[in-house]
Amino acid sequence: MSKKFSKTLDPDDWEGFRVQGHRMLDGMLDYLESIRARPVWQPIPGEVRESMREPLPSQGEDLDGVYRRFLESVLPYTAANAHPGFFGWVQGGGTPVGMLAEMLAAGLNANVGGRDQMPVEVERQVVRWMAELFDFPDSAGGLFVTGTSMANFIALLVARTRALGDAVREHGLAASGGAQLVAYTSEAAHGCVAQAMELAGFGRAALRMVALNERFEMDAGALELAIQADLAAGLRPFFVAATAGTVDVGAVDDLIAIGAIARRHGAWFHVDGAYGALARLSAELAPRLAGIEQADSIAFDFHKWGQVPYDAGFVLVRDGAAQQAAFAAPAAYLRRDARGLSAGSPWPCDLGPDLSRGFRALKAWFTIKVYGSERLGEAIAESCAIARYLADQVALRPALELLAPVSLNIVCFRYRGESGAADDQLNAALVADLQESGVAAPSLTTVRGRLAIRAAVVNHRTQRRDIDAMLDALQVMAAARLPAGVPAPSGPAAA
Amino acid sequence: MSKKFSKTLDPDDWEGFRVQGHRMLDGMLDYLESIRARPVWQPIPGEVRESMREPLPSQGEDLDGVYRRFLESVLPYTAANAHPGFFGWVQGGGTPVGMLAEMLAAGLNANVGGRDQMPVEVERQVVRWMAELFDFPDSAGGLFVTGTSMANFIALLVARTRALGDAVREHGLAASGGAQLVAYTSEAAHGCVAQAMELAGFGRAALRMVALNERFEMDAGALELAIQADLAAGLRPFFVAATAGTVDVGAVDDLIAIGAIARRHGAWFHVDGAYGALARLSAELAPRLAGIEQADSIAFDFHKWGQVPYDAGFVLVRDGAAQQAAFAAPAAYLRRDARGLSAGSPWPCDLGPDLSRGFRALKAWFTIKVYGSERLGEAIAESCAIARYLADQVALRPALELLAPVSLNIVCFRYRGESGAADDQLNAALVADLQESGVAAPSLTTVRGRLAIRAAVVNHRTQRRDIDAMLDALQVMAAARLPAGVPAPSGPAAA
Numbered sequence: 001m002s003k004k005f006s007k008t009l010d011p012d013d014w015e016g017f018r019v020q021g022h023r024m025l026d027g028m029l030d031y032l033e034s035i036r037a038r039p040v041w042q043p044i045p046g047e048v049r050e051s052m053r054e055p056l057p058s059q060g061e062d063l064d065g066v067y068r069r070f071l072e073s074v075l076p077y078t079a080a081n082a083h084p085g086f087f088g089w090v091q092g093g094g095t096p097v098g099m100l101a102e103m104l105a106a107g108l109n110a111n112v113g114g115r116d117q118m119p120v121e122v123e124r125q126v127v128r129w130m131a132e133l134f135d136f137p138d139s140a141g142g143l144f145v146t147g148t149s150m151a152n153f154i155a156l157l158v159a160r161t162r163a164l165g166d167a168v169r170e171h172g173l174a175a176s177g178g179a180q181l182v183a184y185t186s187e188a189a190h191g192c193v194a195q196a197m198e199l200a201g202f203g204r205a206a207l208r209m210v211a212l213n214e215r216f217e218m219d220a221g222a223l224e225l226a227i228q229a230d231l232a233a234g235l236r237p238f239f240v241a242a243t244a245g246t247v248d249v250g251a252v253d254d255l256i257a258i259g260a261i262a263r264r265h266g267a268w269f270h271v272d273g274a275y276g277a278l279a280r281l282s283a284e285l286a287p288r289l290a291g292i293e294q295a296d297s298i299a300f301d302f303h304k305w306g307q308v309p310y311d312a313g314f315v316l317v318r319d320g321a322a323q324q325a326a327f328a329a330p331a332a333y334l335r336r337d338a339r340g341l342s343a344g345s346p347w348p349c350d351l352g353p354d355l356s357r358g359f360r361a362l363k364a365w366f367t368i369k370v371y372g373s374e375r376l377g378e379a380i381a382e383s384c385a386i387a388r389y390l391a392d393q394v395a396l397r398p399a400l401e402l403l404a405p406v407s408l409n410i411v412c413f414r415y416r417g418e419s420g421a422a423d424d425q426l427n428a429a430l431v432a433d434l435q436e437s438g439v440a441a442p443s444l445t446t447v448r449g450r451l452a453i454r455a456a457v458v459n460h461r462t463q464r465r466d467i468d469a470m471l472d473a474l475q476v477m478a479a480a481r482l483p484a485g486v487p488a489p490s491g492p493a494a495a
Numbered sequence: 496m497s498k499k500f501s502k503t504l505d506p507d508d509w510e511g512f513r514v515q516g517h518r519m520l521d522g523m524l525d526y527l528e529s530i531r532a533r534p535v536w537q538p539i540p541g542e543v544r545e546s547m548r549e550p551l552p553s554q555g556e557d558l559d560g561v562y563r564r565f566l567e568s569v570l571p572y573t574a575a576n577a578h579p580g581f582f583g584w585v586q587g588g589g590t591p592v593g594m595l596a597e598m599l600a601a602g603l604n605a606n607v608g609g610r611d612q613m614p615v616e617v618e619r620q621v622v623r624w625m626a627e628l629f630d631f632p633d634s635a636g637g638l639f640v641t642g643t644s645m646a647n648f649i650a651l652l653v654a655r656t657r658a659l660g661d662a663v664r665e666h667g668l669a670a671s672g673g674a675q676l677v678a679y680t681s682e683a684a685h686g687c688v689a690q691a692m693e694l695a696g697f698g699r700a701a702l703r704m705v706a707l708n709e710r711f712e713m714d715a716g717a718l719e720l721a722i723q724a725d726l727a728a729g730l731r732p733f734f735v736a737a738t739a740g741t742v743d744v745g746a747v748d749d750l751i752a753i754g755a756i757a758r759r760h761g762a763w764f765h766v767d768g769a770y771g772a773l774a775r776l777s778a779e780l781a782p783r784l785a786g787i788e789q790a791d792s793i794a795f796d797f798h799k800w801g802q803v804p805y806d807a808g809f810v811l812v813r814d815g816a817a818q819q820a821a822f823a824a825p826a827a828y829l830r831r832d833a834r835g836l837s838a839g840s841p842w843p844c845d846l847g848p849d850l851s852r853g854f855r856a857l858k859a860w861f862t863i864k865v866y867g868s869e870r871l872g873e874a875i876a877e878s879c880a881i882a883r884y885l886a887d888q889v890a891l892r893p894a895l896e897l898l899a900p901v902s903l904n905i906v907c908f909r910y911r912g913e914s915g916a917a918d919d920q921l922n923a924a925l926v927a928d929l930q931e932s933g934v935a936a937p938s939l940t941t942v943r944g945r946l947a948i949r950a951a952v953v954n955h956r957t958q959r960r961d962i963d964a965m966l967d968a969l970q971v972m973a974a975a976r977l978p979a980g981v982p983a984p985s986g987p988a989a990a
Contacts, residue, residue: 028602060867094604106597107523109589147851172698201696203667356642372555
């Protein structure tokens with residue numbers, strides 16, 4: 001081993017290394033080209049799981065040997081979101097284009113925290129594109145982060161600093177002078193909104209979970225009442241987080257109405273568009289997000305509907321200066337200069353908590369450049385069309401019932417078995433059966449107290465035949481689990 | 496474009512795509528193999544910077560065309576931390592092995608937030624290795640994050656939850672019941688420790704910046720006095736962050752003494768070992784970190800001395816259950832089951848703020864497996880030996896002076912010009928000259944009020960000849976800038 005990397009950690013034998021690299025690239029392209037032929041997911045055999053356990057190796061191994069371990073023990077046992085039959089959660093499929101861009105980024109090994117370097121300019125270009133997409137001003141701030149959990153947290157911190165001024169950075173929440181700040185989101189909001197309140201020191205009790213209307217959207221009237229009640233109690237509303245694409249059923253809050261209420265009360269209007277925001281790339285779907293262009297900040301993930309490989313979260317802030325005010329800090333060794341590497345301030349590290357930052361922007365830049373916004377929007381619209389197809393198929397099968405309207409790309413349905421708790425058990429068992437079969441991987445969630453089979457169509461590889469395969473397998477599995485006399489979820493002809 | 500990606504975002508012509516992919520891999524291997532022949536850094540020409548600006552493209556472009564734009568406009572203009580002549584900041588160089596591993600991760604497109612999948616097991620294996628390295632128990636928790644800024648923040652949150660209990664998650668800092676929590680670090684701590692206090696809602700005023708001793712380490716006696724004073728004032732000390740490798744001069748706090756003080760007062764003992772912690776991989780250097788094995792938590796970056804590509808930060812927490820208590824949260828759609836994809840709880844998302852998480856663990860796993868801990872430790876020790884070589888060369892040249900002892904791998908020195916502010920200007924100009932020359936890229940910092948040229952030797956590619964090249968260029972540049980009669984920083988023979 002040390003023979004192969006004698007002077008530095010670069011290979012001594014570059015030609016041999018190059019052959020190995022091409023073998024690994026071919027292996028991954030083979031994997032992606034033939035992914036449809038693989039099981040969606042498969043349980044990890046005990047011996048494979050155990051094979052990962054070994055003491056810290058003092059000596060190195062041949063790269064090809066390590067790669068073969070990867071091929072045998074890792075590649076077959078992912079959560080399979082790259083597979084067209086994966087419907088479990090809102091996760092994108094990735095693309096080979098994104099994979100190659102990530103390879104380039106890893107080779108450059110750029111730290112995009114700052115300095116005068118083109119990787120920072122690439123990130124700024126993606127920020128400008130997103131400002132253009134969401135009709136934000138040129139002065140908007142934007143930043144790549146891991147995911148929307150972090151993006152929501154950053155937006156909350158910018159809002160906190162706007163509400164309390166620079167004093168909050170010096171004196172913490174005590175800077176509020178006893179006027180307790182409160183925030184608002186809906187009961188269907190992602191858990192990371194409440195988590196952001198925890199992280200920032202407010203605690204989740206300072207977040208009002210506003211009730212939903214019949215479309216699973218935040219009830220605007222209930223929001224107004226909650227704010228009025230808090231004002232009457234001497235509290236200070238400062239942050240409203242609407243959702244564009246709820247995690248359970250894919251509902252989009254009425255962003256025009258919610259935004260107007262937030263503005264009327266001087267509160268920051270944030271949109272958690274973790275997966276839904278990029279629907280704006282589709283001319284057909286963009287009207288569903290009307291009002292998002294009025295937000296103070298938007299959080300979303302390129303790795304969901306944008307199909308950029310994990311992770312690639314993003315936060316866009318209308319007032320770039322406010323974002324900088326929440327994070328920029330001086331440090332002797334981070335001094336800025338007019339010349340040399342330390343020019344080009346402000347830097348990305350002035351806009352968020354990270355100083356060490358990978359070059360996430362490159363895979364997003366490649367994705368946008370190679371596909372163009374129209375093709376990306378088409379893929380998003382197509383996944384909604386496939387979700388509607390699934391909803392139609394559910395409606396056609398008497399043994400199945402839909403548990404929520406299909407707003408975008410998430411379908412919550414349920415097998416009608418016997419009643420009560422036994423039904424929940426049956427549906428839970430059917431989802432595990434489906435996952436273990438390798439045919440399809442939906443997930444489970446709870447919709448208004450009832451356990452639901454949840455299918456999120458996000459992956460650009462998913463087609464109608466993948467929906468058919470899931471429903472056909474469900475029929476077989478239900479028949480196997482049901483006592484005779486209870487109808488299996490048959491197709492329309494058999495119903 | 497849409498012809499090339501008609502049904503999905505995968506290529507219709509896989510063979511043509513494959514040829515393009517191999518071209519891109521060869522391009523990056525060419526870049527890395529010949530990196531020494533390139534300038535370290537070069538200013539970005541105005542037209543290159545401007546070429547990045549374009550409206551959001553509605554139509555896609557050929558992948559090869561986008562790649563050529565990358566080759567022309569991005570690759571030549573990085574901050575150059577992959578180059579052996581980069582000494583600017585504590586940034587690793589990356590390796591081709593890490594690049595290939597990152598390509599595999601991007602192809603799998605695994606979201607390592609949770610689920611029963613081998614990518615989670617790979618991360619758990621790296622956690623076990625780190626627990627072994629730092630002599631932590633098997634029950635330790637660990638998590639990949641972007642960087643040490645986030646790792647320090649997570650450690651602070653775990654300590655906050657231990658101090659205030661679950662009530663802090665519900666009620667925020669008000670859960671302290673008026674007993675103000677205070678934290679401690681040294682004046683030389685990285686700015687992200689203060690930032691973590693801001694993020695968590697404490698504010699930076701609740702962080703005591705303990706004075707340094709003559710070795711630039713936290714003064715243990717001053718820490719004890721600060722804690723005593725705060726206790727006397729009715730405050731509650733809860734968190735002590737020592738530093739293993741300060742950012743300005745590379746000092747290591749006395750971890751045994753600091754840890755003992757923290758324990759005596761019931762405070763959480765955290766070590767910010769952003770770059771220094773991995774010195775434990777070197778048998779020669781490990782004793783310098785004595786006491787780190789007693790920490791409650793350690794934060795560090797694999798992308799610094801570990802040479803893993805950006806970003807790959809890490810946090811290790813002795814009490815894994817405490818880490819989980821600070822972050823785990825129930826959500827209907829994240830339900831855990833005994834079977835299927837939702838088995839295998841607890842998940843990584845229960846140990847930190849991110850739910851969407853890239854597969855950072857894979858590039859660290861490949862790096863550790865391929866090189867082994869000994870070879871990685873040797874590379875770390877070698878960078879310290881090269882820093883000592885630079886310090887020796889500085890001592891031999893009368894025109895140069897050392898501004899701080901060389902503890903690990905950072906050398907702060909200065910050109911002796913005239914006096915006062917003019918000296919600072921001269922040194923600042925020399926650093927910009929060096930950077931713009933493409934020969935070497937040190938940075939500037941301030942050491943006890945004096946501007947210093949700071950050279951951090953981190954990259955495994957750096958050799959003694961790179962130090963010689965920097966000093967030789969400095970001599971020429973100083974001669975060009977100095978009035979006749981002032982000595983240039985000549986070598987020992989000429990001195």
